[in-house]
Amino acid sequence: ALMLSHLSAIYIHHQLPRLSALCAATTAAMGAAAGMAWLIDGRYDTIAMAISSMIGDVSGMICDGASNSCAMKVSTSASAAWKAVLMALDDTAVTGNEGIVAHNVEQSIANLCSLACRSMQQTDKQIIEIMASKAH
Incomplete structure (x- = not known):
């Protein structure tokens, strides 16, 4: 479970830019959710x-x-990871009809990473500007 957790988080985070406005705690928790789901249930569908x-x-x-x-x-x-696991064990999840979530987990991850790589670049700059203005 620990290995799956780490590998899942690394798989997601590897697709992100080096500097990203997306909080890395979220991708780590996505990995944790995968590990917990595997530990409790062991089914790919639950993990996904x-x-x-x-x-x-x-x-x-x-x-x-x-x-x-x-x-x-x-x-x-x-x-959120624990809540997502409990939902998955109850055979419920955010569906591919909602937001950036797709009908399969691979595409959902790709959508998340695409958002972080492209759309959040301006967000990165804005956050750095705000933080730099506090240094004065």
Whole structure:
């Protein structure tokens, strides 16, 4: 379960740019959801539903630099991971008809990474500008 968790998170995070506005706690928690789902149920469908629900739930969380708020983001992401696993065990998930979630987990991951790679680049710049203005 631990290995699947790490490999899933690495697989997702590897598709992201080096500097991304997407909070890395969310991708780590997507991996954690995969590991928990495998540990409890072991079925691919359960794992895929948990990851897809995570993408639908926490994909908008931004990284604003390593700060005290990271602990809160980790807590939020961990709670969302457990919720996604419980939903998947109940055979329910965010569906491919909603938001950036697709009808299969691979495409959902691709959609998330595409959003982070392309659309969030301006967000990165804006966050850095805001943080730099506080340094004065």
